[in-house]
Amino acid sequence: MTADSAPEYTTAMQVEDFRRNLAAVQTKIDAAARRADRDPGEVRLLPVSKTVPEDRIVNAIAAGCHQLGENKVQEAKRKHGNLAHLDVSWSVIGHLQTNKAKDVAAFADEFQAVDSLRVAEALDRRLQMAGRGLDVYVQVNTSQEESKYGLDPDEVPDVLRAMPNYSSLRVRGLMTLAVFSDDTERVRECFALLRGLRDRIRDADPALIGDGGLSMGMSGDYELAIEEGSTCVRVGQAIFGARATPDSMYWPS
Numbered sequence: 001m002t003a004d005s006a007p008e009y010t011t012a013m014q015v016e017d018f019r020r021n022l023a024a025v026q027t028k029i030d031a032a033a034r035r036a037d038r039d040p041g042e043v044r045l046l047p048v049s050k051t052v053p054e055d056r057i058v059n060a061i062a063a064g065c066h067q068l069g070e071n072k073v074q075e076a077k078r079k080h081g082n083l084a085h086l087d088v089s090w091s092v093i094g095h096l097q098t099n100k101a102k103d104v105a106a107f108a109d110e111f112q113a114v115d116s117l118r119v120a121e122a123l124d125r126r127l128q129m130a131g132r133g134l135d136v137y138v139q140v141n142t143s144q145e146e147s148k149y150g151l152d153p154d155e156v157p158d159v160l161r162a163m164p165n166y167s168s169l170r171v172r173g174l175m176t177l178a179v180f181s182d183d184t185e186r187v188r189e190c191f192a193l194l195r196g197l198r199d200r201i202r203d204a205d206p207a208l209i210g211d212g213g214l215s216m217g218m219s220g221d222y223e224l225a226i227e228e229g230s231t232c233v234r235v236g237q238a239i240f241g242a243r244a245t246p247d248s249m250y251w252p253s
């Protein structure tokens with residue numbers, strides 16, 4: 001989305017603000033699913049709380065957000081520690097440096113950005129020590145942009161074949177970020193590529209890809225993603241409000 005076409009995202013402060021924004025997003029999820037002849041219940045909404053301070057997150061939890069996505073490990077770890085008394089679990093959705101695998105293994109319930117076997121191995125080692133398991137998605141670069149993390153689509157089958165070596169990791173499916181563009185056809189192609197890859201892998205060997213989930217779609221493109229088969233949309237700004245920090249903080253530019 002470019003600045004001039006970006007929708008206005010109103011900042012949610014109070015519990016009722018969160019309820020209203022969540023209901024509006026859910027209505028659009030339901031409509032997009034129905035357009036694609038899909039059951040809206042197949043689509044999980046993962047609210048993304050990065051940069052949002054804890055006093056507002058408390059209100060989001062009260063409004064029903066019981067799983068939250070965070071891109072950066074240090075921020076997620078701090079929030080997990082400070083909000084441990086509340087009914088919320090944490091999904092880390094950003095690229096991981098192996099030296100932070102220990103932290104993710106300690107507090108996260110889900111990790112959506114497996115982009116190398118090194119990361120899988122580092123996580124598994126720490127999880128085995130902690131006696132924990134972790135739901136994971138393998139991240140795929142579907143836009144052929146240098147500026148996106150993720151495996152090349154060609155690399156994905158081999159990585160999935162190696163995943164059973166890391167028995168603490170439960171593969172749930174594939175994750176991607178689409179190209180950031182106003183050209184909806186280009187965005188749609190990224191999502192369709194991920195779905196096609198999932199379908200081919202599942203046809204060849206269903207055991208490789210767990211639930212065969214597709215984590216794709218964010219505030220600017222989640223309706224398109226659902227039309228293309230998404231089973232998990234990661235939505236930040238449309239629930240919490242516009243972010244001041246540029247997205248280049250979260251992926252390489």
Ligand SMILES: *Cc1c(COP(=O)(O)O)cnc(C)c1O
Binds near residue numbers: 048217219220237
């Ligand atoms: C921030 C982020 C999102 C959500 O983006 P919004 O524009 O706030 O909806 C989704 N996925 C990842 C990996 C992110 O870092």
